[in-house]
Amino acid sequence: MDFGSFLDRLKALGIKASEEDARAAFGQAKHxxxxxxxxxKGKVDAA
Structure with a gap:
């Protein structure tokens, strides 16, 4: 998903955020x- 699609989804959900906040949330979601x-895949210890 690209940032534009993410921003469209936020708007569709009625979430108002600045572009800066939306970009930060997008980065966190990707992470x-x-x-x-x-x-x-079992490559990270869940603890």
Missing amino acids: LALIGKKLA
């Missing part, structure tokens, strides 16, 4: 998705 993928 969490990466961690989730690694956990699913």
